[in-house]
Amino acid sequence: MNVLVCVKQIPDPNVPGKLDPQSKRLVREGVDAVLDPGDEHAVEAALQLVESSGGEATIISMGPPRAMEAIRRALAMGGHRGILITDPGLENSDALSTARAITAAIKGQTYDLIICGTESTDGSSGAVPAQLAELLGLPLLSFAKKLEVADGKARIDRQTDDGYDVVEAPLPAIVTVTGGINEARYPALRGIMQAKNKEVKQMGLQDMGLDGKAGKAALTEEVVEIKPAEARKAGEVVEDKGEGAKRVADFLKELKVI
Amino acid sequence: MAGIWVFAETVDGAPAPVVLELLTKARSLGEVTAVALGPGASKSADALGKYGARKIYVHEDPAFRDILATPAVELLARLIEKDKPDLVLFGMTYDGRDVASRLSARLSTALIANASDVVSKNGGWAIVTPVFGGSLLVTTVPRAKAPTLVLIRPKAVAAEPAASASAPQVETLTDPVESGKPVARVLRREKEKASGPKLEDAAIIVSGGRGLGAPENFKMLDELAAELGAAVGASRAVVDAGWKPYSFQIGQTGKTVKPTVYIAIGISGAMQHTVGMKGAKTIIAINKDPEAPIFKLADLGIVGDVHTIVPQLIQEVRSRKGK
Numbered sequence: 001m002n003v004l005v006c007v008k009q010i011p012d013p014n015v016p017g018k019l020d021p022q023s024k025r026l027v028r029e030g031v032d033a034v035l036d037p038g039d040e041h042a043v044e045a046a047l048q049l050v051e052s053s054g055g056e057a058t059i060i061s062m063g064p065p066r067a068m069e070a071i072r073r074a075l076a077m078g079g080h081r082g083i084l085i086t087d088p089g090l091e092n093s094d095a096l097s098t099a100r101a102i103t104a105a106i107k108g109q110t111y112d113l114i115i116c117g118t119e120s121t122d123g124s125s126g127a128v129p130a131q132l133a134e135l136l137g138l139p140l141l142s143f144a145k146k147l148e149v150a151d152g153k154a155r156i157d158r159q160t161d162d163g164y165d166v167v168e169a170p171l172p173a174i175v176t177v178t179g180g181i182n183e184a185r186y187p188a189l190r191g192i193m194q195a196k197n198k199e200v201k202q203m204g205l206q207d208m209g210l211d212g213k214a215g216k217a218a219l220t221e222e223v224v225e226i227k228p229a230e231a232r233k234a235g236e237v238v239e240d241k242g243e244g245a246k247r248v249a250d251f252l253k254e255l256k257v258i
Numbered sequence: 259m260a261g262i263w264v265f266a267e268t269v270d271g272a273p274a275p276v277v278l279e280l281l282t283k284a285r286s287l288g289e290v291t292a293v294a295l296g297p298g299a300s301k302s303a304d305a306l307g308k309y310g311a312r313k314i315y316v317h318e319d320p321a322f323r324d325i326l327a328t329p330a331v332e333l334l335a336r337l338i339e340k341d342k343p344d345l346v347l348f349g350m351t352y353d354g355r356d357v358a359s360r361l362s363a364r365l366s367t368a369l370i371a372n373a374s375d376v377v378s379k380n381g382g383w384a385i386v387t388p389v390f391g392g393s394l395l396v397t398t399v400p401r402a403k404a405p406t407l408v409l410i411r412p413k414a415v416a417a418e419p420a421a422s423a424s425a426p427q428v429e430t431l432t433d434p435v436e437s438g439k440p441v442a443r444v445l446r447r448e449k450e451k452a453s454g455p456k457l458e459d460a461a462i463i464v465s466g467g468r469g470l471g472a473p474e475n476f477k478m479l480d481e482l483a484a485e486l487g488a489a490v491g492a493s494r495a496v497v498d499a500g501w502k503p504y505s506f507q508i509g510q511t512g513k514t515v516k517p518t519v520y521i522a523i524g525i526s527g528a529m530q531h532t533v534g535m536k537g538a539k540t541i542i543a544i545n546k547d548p549e550a551p552i553f554k555l556a557d558l559g560i561v562g563d564v565h566t567i568v569p570q571l572i573q574e575v576r577s578r579k580g581k
Contacts, residue, residue, distance in 0.1 A: 013530075019394060095369065096362060121530070124510055125371035125409075130327070130359030139442040140327065142356050145504065155445075158326075159504045160352065161458075161513070163449040167326060169442040178511070179498035220368040220402035229388060229395045232536065237553045240562025245570030248521075248542055249578055251558050255540060257462060257486060257519055258578050 001055040001149065003046040004111040005079065006102060006129070007039040009063050009070035010122040019226050035070040038117035040077070040184035045147055045177050046115050047078045047185070053149070056080040058111070062090060062101055068200065075195035076187035082200035089205045090215035095123075097214040099131035104208035113154060114174040118143055129176045139169035145180045260288030260378070261343035263405070264311065265334070267353060268294055271301030275458065276349030278309045278417035280410060284347055285310030285420055287378055291343065292426075295330055296322035300430065307426035308419050317431040326442040327356040329435040335364050336433075343405045345376070345383055350409040358407045368400035369407045372510075374414040383408075391529025392536050412458070413514045413537060450503050457508065460489035463517045465508060465535070467493035469524020469545055469564055473501035478568045479523060485575045491515065493531045509534035524564045527552025544568070 011031040018027040035043075046057040059074040061067050062085040071082040085101050093101070114136075119126030133140035141147075144156035145164065154173050157164040187195070205211050212218070238247060252258050262284040267274040273294075284290045292311035294302050300316045307314070315337060321329040334357070338346070346361075348354035350372060362369035375386040379399070383406050387396045400406040457463065464483040466476055476490070483490045491513075492506040508515055509531040520538035525531060527543070527550055535541070536555055543556035544564050553559040560567060 013528075019389070019396075095359075096366070099363060118511065125369075126355055127359040127362065127369055127371055130356050131363035134331070134360040134363035137439055139440050140356060140360070141442050142326070143352055157448075158352070158444075160447070162505050163447070163503075165447045166445045167442050168445055170440045173440075173442070178504065179494065180500065180504060220362075220366070220400065221370060221398050222401050223396055223398050224384070225397035227395055227397075229392055231393075232541075232555050232557075234554065235541075235557035235559060237548070237556065237559035237561060239548070240560050240567055244544070244560040244562045244567045245574050248544070248558065248560060248567075248571050249574035251542065252486070252519070252575065253578055255519055258575055 001049060001053045001112045002110070003049055003055065003057045004106060004114045005039070005042050005046045005057055005059050005074065006114065006116040006132075007043065007059055007061045007070055007074055008036045008120045009033045009061065009067040010036045010120060013037065013121045021226060033066060033069065035073040036117060036121050038119070038121055038179060039074070041177050041179055041181050042115045042117050043074045043077050043079060044182045044184040045175075046113070048182065049113070049149055055112070058083065060102060060105065061085070062093070062098055064091070071200055072195045073187065075198045076191040077185055078191060079198070081198055084200055084202050085208070086202060087204040087215065089217065093215045094220050095125055095127035096131055096220055097218055099128050099135055100214045101208060101210060102128075102132055103135045104210050105203050110172065112171045113149065114138070114172070116174065116176050118176045118178055129174055133174045136174070139173045141167055141169050141173055141175045144175050144177045147175055147177065147181065260345065261341065262288040262290050263343045263346040264290060264292045265346065265348040265354060265357065266292040266294040266302060266306055266311075267349060267351060268296060268299050268302045271298035273302045273305050274349065274351070275417070276351060276410070276412040278305070279412065279415040280347045280349060281306065281309035281311060282417050283376060283410065283415045287345065287376065291315065291341070293334065293337065295333065296320070300428070303426060303428050308423050309417065310420040310423065311426050313427045313429065315429050315431060317435065319435050321435050324444050325436075326444070327353065327360055328437060328439065328441050330357045331360045331364060332437050333431070333435050334361055338365065338405060346405045346407050347376070348407065348409045350411045354409060358409050362407050366402060367405060367407055368402040369409070370398050370400070371409040373408050373410045376408055376410070388533060391532040393529075411514055413516045450505050454483060455487070455489045457489045457491055457506070457513050457515055460515070461518045462486050462488035462521070463491050463515055463519070463538075464488045464521045464523065465491035465493070465525060466496060466523050467525030467531075468495045469526070470496070471524070471565070475565070476501060478572065482568060482572050482575070485572060485579070488521075493525050493528070522552050522556070523568060525552055526550045527555060
């Protein structure tokens with residue numbers, strides 16, 4: 001069983017993000033870039049499947065050249081090979097261009113499953129997996145908190161507002177996984193060493209036959225303004241010296257909650 | 259007049275709450291058409307009309323209920339081709355996101371997710387999206403052909419019935435909606451039991467995070483919530499850790515709530531969380547870290563140990579209620 005995992009390198013989510021008001025883009029300088037923690041669960045899900053049923057996990061990412069580090073991290077976890085889509089023309093791509101690029105990069109290859117996180121931690125639109133499914137003509141099993149593959153079918157527990165739905169699709173299919181699906185492994189030193197020698201294929205717009213059809217040349221939207229939201233007015237912060245609970249209860253009474 | 263469509267998700271024939279919010283926004287932008295799909299969808303027509311839909315497409319094929327996204331995409335693509343709306347609004351829900359994203363790839367149109375507002379600007383659309391936990395507002399304009407697809411976060415707009423609503427024109431469709439391609443099919447639905455009010459509707463929410471230290475400590479939150487008649491929520495960190503089911507999660511990837519009072523206990527206030535709760539009228543935070551970002555949002559913040567304060571608070575609430 002061969003699995004493709006889509007991953008993204010993002011600015012460290014533990015560092016508060018900033019936007020450059022001039023370029024209207026994320027300030028990336030001086031912020032560590034990491035493999036999106038949400039994607040680690042996608043990598044883990046893929047590794048568990050290929051470990052139990054054989055086959056390989058291919059890691060694919062699109063980003064600047066340094067996104068290679070995110071791929072290496074996934075390879076260190078146990079991924080078998082990588083594909084890095086990188087091209088200056090793809091800078092600032094929207095979701096649809098990303099989906100088109102991934103579609104083009106894997107043309108001619110077959111995967112039983114494509115696994116993605118539900119959404120990136122930085123962009124959060126969560127559009128790419130469904131767009132990929134549409135472009136590839138595949139069923140999408142989204143928001144999986146449990147994934148099983150048997151008899152040529154994938155079956156998931158799909159999160160809902162008040163529980164979950166059990167949903168099934170024939171392979172090949174695309175699955176998006178939530179953080180609750182598994183505990184992602186930490187790369188072992190041996191894995192980190194091995195990852196350095198694993199094959200990562202680099203592809204640009206020309207290699208994929210996408211000149212003028214993705215990235216800057218095909219933007220569907222443009223950011224025109226960024227401004228601070230109206231801030232909540234700062235309240236009172238007090239240290240608990242035994243009166244904290246009383247303060248809260250007084251406040252609740254004031255609010256007529258009790 | 260601009261043609262504004264609303265993807266009207268229904269539950270047992272009633273419009274989902276976000277749909278009424280979408281209609282309220284839509285009717286301020288142009289002439290509204292709602293698309294209601296699935297068994298029982300026709301029963302939603304009155305409510306949709308009351309909130310501003312002038313025309314309603316109804317299609318009651320069970321496929322819309324039993325198959326994820328693809329039948330809705332087939333039908334919407336067909337209808338959009340025929341009627342050429344300018345803007346299509348979806349709720350940022352599980353199904354809304356899947357349908358809108360697939361449709362954007364099918365039509366090569368702009369898709370803007372996580373939006374809080376849409377305004378008409380220079381003959382086009384400007385879409386506002388909160389980022390970084392709602393601290394910044396980004397305005398995006400479409401650069402692709404119509405329609406522009408926008409996913410609007412629940413509770414971004416206050417739903418209000420239209421001042422004057424005439425009965426909408428209902429067109430019932432019966433044409434086939436399955437494309438023959440492989441699909442994702444729902445086999446069964448499971449509900450997780452929750453006691454007390456629903457998070458989305460609760461006036462008071464008691465919400466817990468990693469700072470509680472262990473899953474069993476949620477019990478004191480349940481107790482506090484019971485005293486206050488509140489719903490219990492959770493941060494993503496504790497849901498990912500498996501302490502609480504996903505249905506409790508508040509934030510970017512969970513529910514958006516707007517209670518009168520939000521009590522954040524042991525929650526640091528990561529942006530992922532705050533985007534889902536900063537609309538609360540009053541925020542109270544209890545956390546041991548004085549630097550926790552949640553204190554920047556809180557009307558009242560208590561720096562201290564939740565394990566001491568919460569049991570005391572339960573007693574304080576009880577004694578005050580007793581009076």
